[in-house]
Amino acid sequence: MGQITVFSGPERRRRWSDEERLQILAEAFSPGACVADVCRRHDISTSLIYTWRGKLREVHADAECSSTNGPGFAEAVMLEGDGERHSHMAPAIVVDLGRGKQVSIFAAASPEQVTAALKALR
Known part of the structure; x- marks a missing residue:
């Protein structure tokens, strides 16, 4: 069996x-x-x-x-001096790139602009 x-x-x-x-x-x-x-x-x-x-x-x-029709531009603000930020210009997102470099993304930026900026940093 x-x-x-x-x-x-x-x-x-x-x-x-x-x-x-x-x-x-x-x-x-x-x-x-x-x-x-x-x-x-x-x-x-x-x-x-x-x-x-x-x-x-x-x-x-x-x-x-x-x-999307093509690449766009994100709002960028250059701060001179010791990097002191004003409260009315506080970024929503700050990306540290290393070596003391930063990218700041403000609330006024559109989602498409933020996406384009972050994809460009890859």
Whole structure:
């Protein structure tokens, strides 16, 4: 008589809808969440979560590239002296570039300008 082995557990080739993927991604990357814990709850590998996130970023990057007409300029302010900042001109974001260099992004800058400036720094 032959031997039969029965594997129990979830089916390995599961199909996830876009809504399910987005819900799992939102859960995994919410503040204070642990990706490994979310993966265990949904019985998926951590690499799958990062693959989904990468594909989602590619889709959004392609959409942003097609929607922009071209490069833009971000508002820049040169401060002379010891770098003293005035309270009415306080930047919303300061990026330290090293060697004492900084890039300041002000609240008046549009999201497209900020995106272009940060992509240029890569």
